[in-house]
Amino acid sequence: MKQILIQKNILKNNDEIAKANxxxxxxxEIFTINLLGSPGSGKTSILECIIKYLNSKHRxxxxxxxLYTTRDAERLEKHQVEVVQINTGGACHLDAAMVEKATQxxxxxxxxxxxxxxxxxxVCPAAYDLGEDMKITVMSVTExxxxxxxxxxxxxxxxxxxxxxxxxxxxxxxxxxxxYKDVKSLNKDIKVFEVSCIxxxxxxxxxxYFDSQIASKGGSK
Amino acid sequence: MKQILIQKNILKNNDEIAKANxxxxxxxEIFTINLLGSPGSGKTSILECIIKYLNSKHRxxxxxxxLYTTRDAERLEKHQVEVVQINTGGACHLDAAMVEKATQxxxxxxxxxxxxxxxxxxVCPAAYDLGEDMKITVMSVTExxxxxxxxxxxxxxxxxxxxxxxxxxxxxxxxxxxxYKDVKSLNKDIKVFEVSCIxxxxxxxxxxYFDSQIASKGGSK
Numbered sequence: 001m002k003q004i005l006i007q008k009n010i011l012k013n014n015d016e017i018a019k020a021n022x023x024x025x026x027x028x029e030i031f032t033i034n035l036l037g038s039p040g041s042g043k044t045s046i047l048e049c050i051i052k053y054l055n056s057k058h059r060x061x062x063x064x065x066x067l068y069t070t071r072d073a074e075r076l077e078k079h080q081v082e083v084v085q086i087n088t089g090g091a092c093h094l095d096a097a098m099v100e101k102a103t104q105x106x107x108x109x110x111x112x113x114x115x116x117x118x119x120x121x122x123v124c125p126a127a128y129d130l131g132e133d134m135k136i137t138v139m140s141v142t143e144x145x146x147x148x149x150x151x152x153x154x155x156x157x158x159x160x161x162x163x164x165x166x167x168x169x170x171x172x173x174x175x176x177x178x179x180y181k182d183v184k185s186l187n188k189d190i191k192v193f194e195v196s197c198i199x200x201x202x203x204x205x206x207x208x209y210f211d212s213q214i215a216s217k218g219g220s221k
Numbered sequence: 222m223k224q225i226l227i228q229k230n231i232l233k234n235n236d237e238i239a240k241a242n243x244x245x246x247x248x249x250e251i252f253t254i255n256l257l258g259s260p261g262s263g264k265t266s267i268l269e270c271i272i273k274y275l276n277s278k279h280r281x282x283x284x285x286x287x288l289y290t291t292r293d294a295e296r297l298e299k300h301q302v303e304v305v306q307i308n309t310g311g312a313c314h315l316d317a318a319m320v321e322k323a324t325q326x327x328x329x330x331x332x333x334x335x336x337x338x339x340x341x342x343x344v345c346p347a348a349y350d351l352g353e354d355m356k357i358t359v360m361s362v363t364e365x366x367x368x369x370x371x372x373x374x375x376x377x378x379x380x381x382x383x384x385x386x387x388x389x390x391x392x393x394x395x396x397x398x399x400x401y402k403d404v405k406s407l408n409k410d411i412k413v414f415e416v417s418c419i420x421x422x423x424x425x426x427x428x429x430y431f432d433s434q435i436a437s438k439g440g441s442k
Contacts, residue, residue: 038259038260038261038341038343038364039259039364039368039371040259040361040363040365040368066371067371067373067374068370068371068373069370069371071367071370071371072371090344090374092313092342092345119344120259120343120344120371120372121313121342121343121345122260122341123288123311123313123340123342123345124313124342124345142361142363142386142389143259143260143261144260144261146292147261149289149290149292150260150288150289150293150341151260151341152288152289153288153311165363168363168389168392168393171388171389171392172389
């Protein structure tokens with residue numbers, strides 16, 4: 001019981017900082033996503049794909065969350081994008097205070113698209129609001145179609161699912177009809193993009209979606 | 222700071238229950254594994270594969286940990302194996318008290334092999350001792366070879382890695398030499414089994430390994 005009360009305090013404190021983050025990001029008209037998913041679902045690969053298209057049109061920065069290492073940040077920096085690394089030192093999720101600190105290291109006046117790549121974890125990050133406009137879950141077909149019902153919070157709280165690694169779906173037993181049925185039963189309004197970072201299937205549709213979201217938040221600066 | 226102290230108390234309390242679990246499992250000569258890995262790494266599929274071979278020789282029970290749903294337990298029960306389901310109700314890992322409660326529902330006098338399938342999560346479950354003989358991490362090649370260095374605790378604390386989905390490695394950019402170099406740099410004594418649940422590559426080697434571990438713990442009853 002003690003444990004539960006403490007957890008509530010942590011989340012309440014987190015929500016307050018997230019609210020402050022959201023106000024600043026709204027004032028500065030920065031479209032902000034919290035990119036979630038299991039280890040190896042392809043979060044960084046998708047960012048590499050979309051940065052190629054979006055970086056010429058928008059002022060984009062990535063906050064890169066990892067337990068340890070700067071490997072993903074180094075991958076993204078090759079694409080001439082600004083990256084701020086957060087190493088959680090073992091913690092299983094980013095929290096709003098970490099994002100607040102990271103944004104203090106970014107020139108947010110010029111920014112129009114902020115991507116926060118969370119720690120690879122399909123459970124814990126769902127509970128922590130960071131101040132983003134939307135949560136987006138990346139899930140690869142190699143993980144199996146049963147994941148939405150087994151890890152429902154992530155899918156209930158996400159506005160978008162990016163279904164990745166579509167190029168190898170034929171080598172898996174992924175049942176795409178079951179997947180849609182389950183994910184829509186959890187969240188009827190969720191938008192699904194089927195993509196592959198190898199063939200680039202679905203990548204332009206995803207970029208166009210982000211374009212429209214950035215425009216509706218205030219557009220390019 | 223308060224949060225850190227509380228976390229220590231939770232872990233200390235967990236360690237005491239885990240120690241009691243370990244003493245009972247030792248007294249009853251039950252070889253016990255804590256099976257870990259990301260969502261979709263293939264933990265349940267591997268259990269389905271090995272149960273076919275081990276269930277005729279040993280008295281095997283599975284404690285099945287999930288946030289919600291009994292889907293994995295239902296998959297395993299089709300193979301005529303006793304399964305005890307733990308639903309954590311959203312918690313991101315099993316703890317020793319959950320396992321203690323589950324074992325109270327098992328006839329442990331007759332058991333020689335206990336498998337605890339943890340919640341799919343490459344971060345949090347590593348910190349929680351359950352009283353097992355060894356932690357085993359399942360990782361699929363589709364997750365990428367960079368995962369050991371990005372999620373080191375799990376690999377440092379595991380005695381075995383089961384590298385799964387070897388049948389589709391050629392459709393990925395998984396660098397197996399990098400994987401071995403990284404995983405051995407974290408844990409030089411870690412044992413790696415390369416397996417596929419589709420072709421059954423490596424499954425017999427894994428079963429033989431479990432046979433020898435069960436024998437050294439006391440053998441079949």
